[in-house]
Amino acid sequence: MAGKSSRAAHVRATPCSRCPLRPLPIFRNFEPEELDFVSTFKRGELVVNRGSTVLVEGSPSPYLYTLLAGWAFRYKLMPDGRRQILNYVLPGDLIGLQSSLLGEMEHSVEALSSLVLCVFERGQLKELYSRFPGLAFDVTWLAAREEQMLDENLLSIGRRSAVERAAYLLAFLAIRAKALGLAGPGPVQLPVTQQHVADTLGLSLVHTNRTLRKLAERKRIAWKDSACLVLDVEALQAIAHWSGPSEKPRPLI
Template identity: 55%
Template sequence: MEKSLPTTKCRACPLRHSEYFRDFNPDQLAFMSDFKSGELNVAAGTSILTEGFRNANLFTIQSGWAFRSKTLPDGRRQIMNFMVPGDLLGLQGSMFDEMQHTVEALSAVRLCVFERRRLAEIYTQHPTLAFDITWLAAQEERILDENLLSVGRRSALERAAYLLAFLYQRGKNAGMVGDGRMTMPITQQHVADTLGLSIVHTNKTLRKLADRKLVRWGERGYEILDEARLMELSGWEGLPEIERPFL
């Protein structure tokens, strides 16, 4: 990872100007400006956090995509969630001695960096921000519940429809969709590792969605063609339309 100077001041943070994110009040903004220690530019494919290791920092994604995964000793990987701008990384490492999962950059990612040792200041000085951290953790749990439902009960076609619709809505809410379209840099191997399917089964399943004119696959990822039908196929009602916090 390449560390850069904190060129983006908190008052000029692009996330503050999105209608999807709740803005800070003046006291919170002043604290966050002091709490932030820098920024990182991370290349696609780089591990931001590594399972089994400690890390001195917390991160908020300012731009780009990342994903969280665990790997078995024989190399089999399970992707548990994908992260977008506004998501907080490394909180688990603040509560335990070492990370229990890996976070990898799916695309080029820009991160805001915070020193983990100062996390207690949020709880003692800014209880509203502390509640925001709790909200972010609860949101992660909610997402994992839905993913577990997919792996346990949805058919392969329903799983794929849910995942692609879910990623599209997350990207849309984070301002990553332009002209109603979002091309996400995800491969069929990423999809297979998320859905718990073989790459062959995944390929056949995604081809069925493409044949139904629901998605289009290209060299740089996939494009959603019919979000409503994907949601209907998966039995998923979509993400709640609420203003969410970020650090």
């Protein structure tokens, strides 16, 4: 159920000035001195394999990460093994903030694909707050955005039916992926198994399969190579009674 905790550490250097993410239109422009500081803030890069656990529940992580490439997910486990996936982590997302602020991680993070992560040192966060209020604001911004996503997810699990829930989740992920340019002109491909979907929706694997099957019959999605192809995002949104997110230019630390 949980992935192996092997962690193929591998450090390269890609200067922030040539960050592949920052040129994307959804990220806000940085002042030169902000960019300089982030560059020094960055301690290196970490590459991990699919299935690896990046952060572990219960342990205090000395690092903060920004995901540069790949897909991951945050989850919690109950003592008897029940798993709940809380949210998905896409490029540009910050992880490990809870540990840096509150002391201990209360959730784990696992890689859905191989990942490239920017590594920051936890201790430097205070310096960031002292010297770059704008960046500090951005960190809070990211935390507030995560909260917003969790709110919608909570509404989904609490009050939407199985089909609505599935439709919401797949539309949500497809839209996030598209905004990052992770999809070509064709349908978005989500690197998740039906087990991941089940653990996100709070449903059993069997019932999730039957629910997804209905969406597939209606040509809203398709399964290929242990991944989900999202064929019609707007139809999914309509099924979920969800009008979509209000995407504004966002910060990238």
